[in-house]
Amino acid sequence: MYESGGNYVFMDPVTYEEHNVPADMMEDQKGFLLPNTMCLLQYIDGGLVGVDLPNTVNLRVTDTEPALKGATVTNQSKGATLETGVQIRVPPFVDKGELIKVDTRTGEYMERVKE
Numbered sequence: 001m002y003e004s005g006g007n008y009v010f011m012d013p014v015t016y017e018e019h020n021v022p023a024d025m026m027e028d029q030k031g032f033l034l035p036n037t038m039c040l041l042q043y044i045d046g047g048l049v050g051v052d053l054p055n056t057v058n059l060r061v062t063d064t065e066p067a068l069k070g071a072t073v074t075n076q077s078k079g080a081t082l083e084t085g086v087q088i089r090v091p092p093f094v095d096k097g098e099l100i101k102v103d104t105r106t107g108e109y110m111e112r113v114k115e
Contacts, residue, residue, distance in 0.1 A: 001033060001035055001036070001037065001039070002035070003023070006022065006023050007020040007021060007022055007023060008020075008021045008022075008023060008026050008030070008033070009021075010039060010041060010051075013038075019041055019048070021041070021048060021051055025048070025050070025051065026051060029051065029053055029104065030084070031082070031084045031085060031086025031107075032053055032057050032059070032084065032086065032102065032104040032107075033053070033084065034057065034059070034083075034084065037053065037054065037057065038054065039051050039052060039053055039054070040052040053104045054104060055103065055104060055105060056101050056102065056103055056104060056110060057101070057102055057104055058099050058100070058101055058102075058113050059082040059083050059084060059086075059099070059100060059102055060082065060083045060097065060098070060099050060100075061080045061081070061082060061083075061090070061094060061095070061096055061097065061098050061099075061100060062081050062082060062083050062096065062097075063080065063081040063096060064078060064079065064080035064081070064090065064094060064095065064096055065078050065079075066095065066096075076091075076092055077089040077090060077091060077092070077109075078090060078091075078092055078094075080094060080109075082100075082102070086107070088102060088107055088108065088109060089108075089109065090109045091109065094109070094112065098112055098113075099112070099113040099115055100112055100113060101113050
């Protein structure tokens, strides 16, 4: 998958056929797309109607406030910017550089990913 001329280009891993998806169709989902992410393109009567992303993706935190010592899971959260540029809320113990799992349907933090 890559972006070209106002479209996202997806490739069928079996046939290597490329499918162009208008960028405006991906507006709410583009922050959860990484190269080589397997997606399902939905067609009705030959017309593209949507793109299904995996339910979760692992993304790296590129910017957030420093982790708080002794912070545990609470109702508090802080802002974080992920490697794709999307901004989400994370628990106070998540630090810059960490890999986290994000729900693509809601855009919510799920858990830290062990590397």
